[in-house]
Amino acid sequence: MTDLAPRTDPHAFWEDAFAIVAGCLMVALGVVFYAKATLLFGGSAGLGLLVAYATGWPFWATFSVVNLPFYALAALRMGRGFTLRTFAAVSLVAALTRLQADWVSLEKVNPLYACVIGGVLTGTGLLILFRHRTGLGGVAVLALYLQDKLGWRAGWTQLGIDLAILAAAALVVPPQGLALSVLGAVIVNLTLAINHKPGRYMGTS
Numbered sequence: 001m002t003d004l005a006p007r008t009d010p011h012a013f014w015e016d017a018f019a020i021v022a023g024c025l026m027v028a029l030g031v032v033f034y035a036k037a038t039l040l041f042g043g044s045a046g047l048g049l050l051v052a053y054a055t056g057w058p059f060w061a062t063f064s065v066v067n068l069p070f071y072a073l074a075a076l077r078m079g080r081g082f083t084l085r086t087f088a089a090v091s092l093v094a095a096l097t098r099l100q101a102d103w104v105s106l107e108k109v110n111p112l113y114a115c116v117i118g119g120v121l122t123g124t125g126l127l128i129l130f131r132h133r134t135g136l137g138g139v140a141v142l143a144l145y146l147q148d149k150l151g152w153r154a155g156w157t158q159l160g161i162d163l164a165i166l167a168a169a170a171l172v173v174p175p176q177g178l179a180l181s182v183l184g185a186v187i188v189n190l191t192l193a194i195n196h197k198p199g200r201y202m203g204t205s
Contacts, residue, residue, distance in 0.1 A: 026125030042162020044138025123191025155193030
């Protein structure tokens, strides 16, 4: 009989390292599509883009800054290992989005396609990070904490907070872009909610 019980084997260091790089690459590429179409994510990435659109500052800088207050929560509630991995992931996404300006050039992209592909890339990247006990700061830290403590699915929790962030973006993003941003948030968080359920994947780091 096939053993269908969830595994609790810890991830090896190299597995965590590879997963963090792979997840961050996917998130950073999702940011490229969203920035090109002037769309928004939810979460700390969305806050970073919102501040970048409003101020003209580069995303890599705003993303790094908005995450600073959440490292204390991560250290207090999620442990040193999670905090260090999250700091590494945030720093890597910030660096990759800066470097990808020289690596990737999008002359034209359909906003709806940018919404869908950017949402799928970001959701999958976050899924990889979550499964290796890593977040991208901000809302991701809070969502994971609530999932661990209360059993709330991280995807649904993050979706609710993301929608609140997107509502605030109405002052910066045009109505069409805002509607597509909401759709993108749904795509990101459906990817998480469907594939990251408590007890389904028990690998640890």
